[in-house]
Amino acid sequence: xxxxxxxxxxxxxxxxxxxxxxxxxxxxxxxxxxxxxxxxxxxxxxxxxxxxxxxxxxxxxxxxxxxxxxxxxxxxxxxxxxxxxxxxxxxxxxxxxxxxxxxxxxxxxxxxxxxxxxxxxxxxxxxxxxxx
Numbered sequence: 288x289x290x291x292x293x294x295x296x297x298x299x300x301x302x303x304x305x306x307x308x309x310x311x312x313x314x315x316x317x318x319x320x321x322x323x324x325x326x327x328x329x330x331x332x333x334x335x336x337x338x339x340x341x342x343x344x345x346x347x348x349x350x351x352x353x354x355x356x357x358x359x360x361x362x363x364x365x366x367x368x369x370x371x372x373x374x375x376x377x378x379x380x381x382x383x384x385x386x387x388x389x390x391x392x393x394x395x396x397x398x399x400x401x402x403x404x405x406x407x408x409x410x411x412x413x414x415x416x417x418x419x
Contacts, residue, residue, distance in 0.1 A: 289332035291353060294319040299347030300377070305362060306354040310372035312362050319365055326358035 295301035295314035303312045303320055314320055326332045334354040343350060362370045373381070 289324045289326055291322045291333050291335075292319055293322060293351060293353065295349075297347075297349055299349065302348060302350045303362065304350060304352040305360060305372070306352050308372075310362075311376060312370050312372065313375040313377070315375065320370065321363045321365075322353050322355075322360055323363065324355050324358050324360040326356070328357060330357060332356055332358070 293301075293303050293314065295316055295318050298316055300316075301314040303314060303322075304310070305312070305322065312320060322333065324332045332355065334356060336352040336354070338350050338352070339348070362374075364370055
């Protein structure tokens with residue numbers, strides 16, 4: 288088993304994206320989440336990518352993507368409680384994403400909706416930020 292700790296040492300929110308599933312968990316300042324993979328091989332279990340854009344930065348939001356290279360994974364808090372996608376996502380962001388999803392689903396020819404709903408890459412590939 289591989290474990291990676293992700294700590295938010297900023298004054299704003301940190302979005303932890305779990306890839307390749309495009310799941311999001313939101314860390315408040317000072318919080319630490321643990322990404323656990325069942326992979327026990329010789330290759331690196333995770334790849335990390337930190338990114339942000341001007342809109343997210345202005346809103347006090349930073350992003351980190353943890354790509355699970357092999358196997359499955361879960362995210363837990365410091366007490367070991369499993370955290371589902373959307374954990375602590377601000378309601379305003381949920382509303383914006385829902386509206387954007389509805390807007391994009393109306394034009395399925397140029398914006399095909401991925402099976403299971405849009406993931407982080409669906410928005411990023413179309414030039415949207417977390418705060419759009």
